Amino acid sequence: MIEARALTKIFHHRRRGQIRAVDDVHFRCEPGRIFGLLGVNGAGKTTCLRLLATILGPTAGTATVNGFDIVTAPEKVRASIGFLSTATALYGRLTAFEVVEYFGRLHGLADSALHPRIDALFQALAMNEFRDRRCDKLSTGMKQKTSIARTLVHDPPVMIFDEPTLGLDVLAARTVLGFIRECGQRGKTVIFSTHVMSEVEKLCDSIAIIHGGRILAEGALAQLRERTGLESLEDIFIKVVEEHA
Amino acid sequence: MNLRPVAIVYRKELRDLLRDWRTIMSMIVVPVVIVPMIILGVLKVVNLTMKEESKVMLLGGEGSPESVAALRRLNKFDLVPASADFTNLISTKKIRAAVEIPNDFDAAVEGERKTTIRIYTYEGEPKSMQAAGQLEEFFQHRREELVRRRLQERRLPETLLAPFEVKRSNVASPKQVTGVVIGMILPYLMIVMCLAGAIYPAVDLTAGEKERGTLETLLSSPVARTHLVLGKVLVVLTGSLATAALSLSANGLGLLVIHFGKFAKLPLALDPLALAGVCVVMIPLAIFLSSVAIAVGLFARSAKEANTYLQPMLLLAIIPALLASLPGIDFNYRLAFIPVLNMSLLCKELLTGACHWGHVLAVFGSMTVYAALAVAAAVALFKRESVLFRT
Numbered sequence: 001m002i003e004a005r006a007l008t009k010i011f012h013h014r015r016r017g018q019i020r021a022v023d024d025v026h027f028r029c030e031p032g033r034i035f036g037l038l039g040v041n042g043a044g045k046t047t048c049l050r051l052l053a054t055i056l057g058p059t060a061g062t063a064t065v066n067g068f069d070i071v072t073a074p075e076k077v078r079a080s081i082g083f084l085s086t087a088t089a090l091y092g093r094l095t096a097f098e099v100v101e102y103f104g105r106l107h108g109l110a111d112s113a114l115h116p117r118i119d120a121l122f123q124a125l126a127m128n129e130f131r132d133r134r135c136d137k138l139s140t141g142m143k144q145k146t147s148i149a150r151t152l153v154h155d156p157p158v159m160i161f162d163e164p165t166l167g168l169d170v171l172a173a174r175t176v177l178g179f180i181r182e183c184g185q186r187g188k189t190v191i192f193s194t195h196v197m198s199e200v201e202k203l204c205d206s207i208a209i210i211h212g213g214r215i216l217a218e219g220a221l222a223q224l225r226e227r228t229g230l231e232s233l234e235d236i237f238i239k240v241v242e243e244h245a
Numbered sequence: 246m247n248l249r250p251v252a253i254v255y256r257k258e259l260r261d262l263l264r265d266w267r268t269i270m271s272m273i274v275v276p277v278v279i280v281p282m283i284i285l286g287v288l289k290v291v292n293l294t295m296k297e298e299s300k301v302m303l304l305g306g307e308g309s310p311e312s313v314a315a316l317r318r319l320n321k322f323d324l325v326p327a328s329a330d331f332t333n334l335i336s337t338k339k340i341r342a343a344v345e346i347p348n349d350f351d352a353a354v355e356g357e358r359k360t361t362i363r364i365y366t367y368e369g370e371p372k373s374m375q376a377a378g379q380l381e382e383f384f385q386h387r388r389e390e391l392v393r394r395r396l397q398e399r400r401l402p403e404t405l406l407a408p409f410e411v412k413r414s415n416v417a418s419p420k421q422v423t424g425v426v427i428g429m430i431l432p433y434l435m436i437v438m439c440l441a442g443a444i445y446p447a448v449d450l451t452a453g454e455k456e457r458g459t460l461e462t463l464l465s466s467p468v469a470r471t472h473l474v475l476g477k478v479l480v481v482l483t484g485s486l487a488t489a490a491l492s493l494s495a496n497g498l499g500l501l502v503i504h505f506g507k508f509a510k511l512p513l514a515l516d517p518l519a520l521a522g523v524c525v526v527m528i529p530l531a532i533f534l535s536s537v538a539i540a541v542g543l544f545a546r547s548a549k550e551a552n553t554y555l556q557p558m559l560l561l562a563i564i565p566a567l568l569a570s571l572p573g574i575d576f577n578y579r580l581a582f583i584p585v586l587n588m589s590l591l592c593k594e595l596l597t598g599a600c601h602w603g604h605v606l607a608v609f610g611s612m613t614v615y616a617a618l619a620v621a622a623a624v625a626l627f628k629r630e631s632v633l634f635r636t
Binding site: 102107 | 254261265458464
């Protein structure tokens with residue numbers, strides 16, 4: 001489970017002054033459910049997810065991930081999550097196998113447990129064909145599968161996806177979305193950020209609309225429709241953002 | 246401290262780095278092939294220059310065939326016929342020098358009249374100075390022979406003109422003599438190679454990771470940031486020490502080839518214990534340089550920016566290393582606290598066998614503190630969001 005409580009991140013910019021990238025954010029993601037964070041570019045989605053992944057530290061407030069506090073136990077939080085974003089690239093000079101093996105070891109897995117786990121993942125994701133190929137020689141789809149295997153190698157209970165389909169072709173994007181859905185079905189807690197409305201409509205059990213670092217509306221799609229009286233998510237999004245402008 | 250994550254990071258980073266041809270170039274090809282080739286090439290050119298017959302113009306001397314013939318027999322000069330524009334020819338380096346022998350030179354000498362040989366040179370131009378030196382040596386030798394012959398003819402002792410002699414006696418051992426020569430070059434070479442071997446890996450593992458987008462992947466792992474930095478510092482240190490060791494071996498081998506291949510006679514009586522001492526005292530310096538390179542690389546936004554910062558750092562390290570090789574700069578306890586300079590001076594002392602334990606402790610201690618501070622700075626920077634996500 002993920003629970004954010006008054007989560008705030010302020011950046012200090014030399015010319016622009018204080019920037020409240022995440023501003024007093026509260027939400028809760030339950031296991032087995034997919035929580036979508038919907039917002040335009042610069043809304044604060046990436047910063048919010050980086051805070052949950054403890055890549056950044058909060059200025060105020062906190063969050064718990066799988067029962068661990070992001071401020072007091074960041075290493076335990078990272079051990080509980082699989083983090084996938086467009087910014088999490090692969091080591092080009094290592095093979096797909098070596099990358100996954102490396103992250104398995106960083107998560108403390110012993111080789112006796114790690115290698116059967118990698119074999120199973122490579123089988124499930126149909127990766128054996130390019131197992132020993134260097135990552136810089138892989139296609140975008142192959143790279144994305146390798147990244148997925150990397151995030152799953154330690155079988156984390158919480159998955160964090162930051163715009164995971166950005167820049168992918170239709171086929172690669174479909175693989176990623178299928179994988180996210182599967183994570184939810186397996187009982188993992190999933191938080192997923194995007195600015196693509198159709199992805200949220202298809203996947204998410206619960207949606208939070210984020211704008212200017214603040215969560216403006218939250219609930220299941222049906223609840224948002226009921227609250228706004230609108231059908232399409234795009235219209236709902238625009239109405240919510242305009243109401244708070 | 247659990248060192249397993251450090252070992253995991255170290256093994257991965259080293260493997261990753263060794264698969265990059267640029268690492269192979271900077272760590273192996275440059276110190277093992279390029280640098281020795283440059284040194285051998287320079288020595289070869291110097292050797293050829295020393296052996297080259299200097300082109301010298303002979304002015305006058307028509308009435309003094311004996312002296313001219315003796316000059317020709319020397320086979321050190323390519324004597325060219327006289328020309329009125331000889332000063333211009335010397336200035337434009339077409340000839341190295343000109344020697345003017347008065348027409349009545351031989352007669353004047355035989356008649357015991359004072360006469361003058363004039364040598365025209367390009368002051369400061371090395372080859373011209375070399376030719377002038379050889380000419381002066383030739384005429385001085387002839388003058389001494391003449392004086393000796395005259396003294397013998399008049400049954401006078403040679404001590405009449407040279408009542409006493411001044412002789413130098415070397416009291417230093419061959420190892421010390423070698424130590425002085427090697428002590429001027431070796432610390433400089435080792436420091437430059439330590440830093441050259443650290444720069445590329447440091448840039449690749451820090452700014453390079455930022456650029457390739459793998460840093461965020463790494464930061465999402467549960468390994469503590471201190472462990473991540475220590476793993477990276479150890480890889481850079483490996484690169485630094487490997488480059489220095491390979492360079493030392495390659496240059497040592499090159500010197501042996503020069504010595505035993507009869508290219509030049511070199512003093513090779515080096516104390517192996519002193520050499521081992523130099524290698525040991527280089528370790529804290531290599532840790533210091535590796536950590537500074539990592540810290541600078543972390544601060545940079547891109548590999549290009551990191552290189553821009555690290556090239557002046559190479560200069561900053563070279564200057565104290567060069568200062569230490571200057572004559573007259575000897576070890577003292579104030580200089581023991583200046584990084585790089587202190588190691589260079591200590592290496593000089595070690596190689597000449599004039600080292601005191603107090604000096605070793607002062608330098609080793611101060612460099613260990615500097616190395617620890619540099620590692621701490623690298624760790625602190627790696628924990629700063631404003632540095633890791635600097636845009």
